[in-house]
Amino acid sequence: MADDNKKVFDVSLFKRLLQYIKPYKLVFFISLVCVVGLAVFGVLRPLVLQKAIDDHVILKEYEGFLFYIIAMLVLLVLEVTSQLLFIYYASWLGQSVVKDIRIKLYEHVLGFRMKYYDKSSVGVLITRTVTDMERIADIFGQGLFMIFSDLLKMLVVAGGMFYLNWKLSLIAFVTMPIVLFATKIFQRYMKRAFEEVRTEVSNLNSFVQERVTGMKILQLFTREETEYKKFKEINERHKKGWLKTVWYNSVFFPIADLLSSITLGAIIWVGGYMAVFNTTASIGDLTAFIMFVPMLFRPLNQIANKFNTLQMGMVAADRVFKVLDTKSQIDDSGSTIASEFKGNLTFKDVHFSYVDDEEVLKGISLEVNAGETVAIVGATGAGKSTIINLLNRFYDIQKGTICIDNVDIKSLTLKSLRTQIAVVLQDVFLFADTICNNITLKNPDITEAQVQQAAKDIGIHDFIMSLPNGYQYNVKERGVMLSSGQRQLISFLRAYVTNPSILVLDEATSSVDSYSEQLIQDATDKITKGRTSIVIAHRLATVQKADQIIVMDDGHIVEKGTHNELLKKEDGYYRNLYEVQFLKAEAV
Template identity: 65%
Template sequence: MAQSGKAFDFKLFKRLLAFTNAYRLVFFFVAFAAVAMSILAILRPYFLQRTIDESIVPQDSNLLVYFISIMLGVLVLEVLFQFAFIFYANWLGQSVIKDLRVSLFRLMTSFKMQYYDKSAVGRLTTRAVNDIETISSIFSQGLFMILADLLKMGAIAGFMLYQSWRLSLIVFAILPVILYATRVFQRAMKVAFEEVRNQVANLNGFVQERLTGMKIVQIFAREETEYKAFEKINEKHKKAWVKTVWYNSIFFPIAEMASSVAIGLLVWFGGLNAAENGIITLGLIVAFIELAQMLFRPLRQIADKFNTLQMGMVAANRVFAILDTKSHIVNEGTVEMSQTKGAIEFKNVRFGYVENEEVINDISFSVKSGETVAIVGSTGAGKSTIINLLNRFYEINSGEILIDGVSIKKYTLNSLRSQIAVVLQDVFLFADTILNNITLNNPDITEETVRAAAHEIGVAKFIDTLPGGFSYNVKERGAMLSSGQRQLIAFLRAYVSKPGILILDEATSSVDTYSEEMIQTATEKITKGRTSIVIAHRLATIKKADKILVMDAGKIVETGTHAELLKRENGYYRNLYEVQFMTEEAI
């Protein structure tokens, strides 16, 4: 990967160019257009010289019309090639970033949950949107523009030497000054642009988190505090950009001054020679003035284009850093789980989110097909972790998890997860219709199927009361629905997927009585006849479970039915029941 201050990373650039292979014809056409423009660029000054020396000075009007016609034709060709060059260079850039963005998004959807536990959403959004968009400028304004400029400069320099080596030496004497200034400028801007990208990512991350958590900000009256924090981050962002403006403010006046000095020397030396009837003509002087400007202009612009190229390379470096991330669940299973019986077994399973810190400590238990198992325990006991491990969101450290007697690692990930439906405590809904949030755009699940399922589990009445019914847009994260309503949508989403195994992180503590009753009804309907694991928060669910697993500090400390566990003197479940559930039962 590119290092800070490094002028150019050819290895990274070569890797990026590999994405143009699918558009090879367009790539070569743009390169050809760049060559054509460099040739056409020297024809205008050449014919301008001949026009002055062969028609204007001798006052030959017929020849003047002839040369003007030729220059007009050259200009038309130049305009056509420039149009094709700009259009197809930008088209190529957009095509490349489309492919790159698709590759990145596909990869990000396959990452372990552990990757997202450690990665800021704002930064990932910046990589997938802003940085990839910046990469397109490598092709539209960087690579091909620089190539075209270099070819044009080479053609101009060769033509100048051919016409007059004396005038050429005057122009070339100024080149080292501009080249050195360009080199220093380009190195400084590389570092400056890396800082800009860092600050953009920080800004995006801060804004996204605060907007997402705006309710917390306002509940605790943190508006002024967050405003001041934002001011500091924004100030750093401004300073990073001002540094790039500072470098531009120094470089471009130096380049302009050097160009003016070269033109002045051309007029002085060439004018004296022409006045003394030397070999330098008036047309040659005018042609060299234009050629010198054409030579220096790309030099001044090439620095700016190098900035664009460098900014694109910095962005590419960040994007490839994600593409190179090895954070995938190994999907080497070959067994397709078409329809599971739902028999689950954990054998001596150990797991920790952080190395050397186990949250699941040598757990073993089994769930029979069609059985409902409730898991209870204090916060942090490891209840939700069991859900994550069964779905292979995380890889276990040791032990084995079996479904229908087969290790879950032997199943393909898609078939495994398609047979396990999860209703989480914190329900996530997309900014879309209720129907699309239920089907998740699965074409195999029709609206008729969803409506029938809604009636079966008793949630159709609630959906019909909403404007538009199943077409009602719930907005971002389901903001237009109550927590109980979101929970009901999640139940219906799980139910229509017809899973063999159902996992419920039952969350009814913060919902109203009406919603809770519907959720209890939906729970009974949805768990009937299928293997269910329920992280229980309500006594009603626990009482109806075939088996209760009691967890503490990552271990299963007790197993049994509600009645069996209550009989244990000083048992963990009995103490939990007396503290948490007895009051509920009395009510």
């Protein structure tokens, strides 16, 4: 509770949020003017009505009466116009600020190193980028400006009432502390209820997202009924959380309306007595106060909800700024732009760990000459894929150096480094887009004609053209419309069309059928010719033609050599792996 309250009134956080208003100062000023207009024009109408009644209606004086009618109409038009402009520009300002923050946040997240994503929830990042942003927009559209507008209107109304008849004003002012106390109690309970609702919404979203993603597993193991019961329980808690907010609203607002009605009744009774017996109040005063009372109490009744909106927006802003303040970027201080690599790779005493004190690579050193095809083999967890992650600088090493053409990769710009290296991963990710866009990733330098020619070179052009709309076929989310082998072929083509200096195949044939594997092998023989290539594989049949085979175990390089050289080693690690795999194949 205390922590949340601190966040609500965090001046430094609010000042930081206001920095994003600077490009929209004019709109901000217009919104403030409209707020003032709402308060002033709203208060002037009862005062004009009071003059019209006392000076003309009571005296039955027609001359000049039309002026007050026109004045009332003009004030009404100005008030409506102010409200229209205020609602539009305040919301426009909120959405514009959110647009800028969202762009900055997304750009910031794009630069995070992989280690951040290893430890962070995707759902949380999505919530920060989407849901929390809308809460920030509400600060301007429904929170801050509305609270300021209501407070200003209440202040001006109170001043107008006191100016018109201070005795009748005292009646309204007496009941206000009661309403303020009730508002404070309401705010406290509503705050707790909203916290509970937000927690249950988060639980509900996480549960549904995870179950929808893993639907195949649920159905394979017939867990539908169990998960349905869990969902009902979570949904019930979610309903109860919202019902608490409904209950508090159903109690508070009738009480507030009752107090407002009692106040209005007391004013009519006392004001009527004063108008009839001692003339300290006029009929015009009484009529104006009948208009003033709702204008005084209505904002007071609503301010608790608006304060909750402001509070949720500030909490959301705090969460978003925490992500923006996260320092998890790869150091991109390199100034050298690599136009094209020859392809000489050198790892010198490289140490690396994903988790502190748990080294994955334990001082490996290796050299790859330009144009060579090097295969890296070993058991799962030996550190094979880690080498690829380090070469692309998805992670930074703790010790040692990695050089390309005798240049430390840290001295190269990240963009130029990664542009020259193409990677085909085991787990292929395709976007919900066309095959062509998934291959080019919308790179304007790669035309569809180049994509088709590359597909013909590899031998998958006919397969793509057999699909509806060919290269414009939409593969849907994560490429569900294609088989795993077809997705792998698309991924291979994606790497091929970039014409990389260095090609990396990370278990690229592990999930494809024999026909697709043969297609990839044929294409590999073609594009690796004269180009440095690194092939990581479990299946040793795919690496026999490599110029050099590196065998890894537990973060160390235990053997190096060609396929034939390594087979000649008695009790060699590679030989044992090879014999085990081919004995299994023969048994099958």
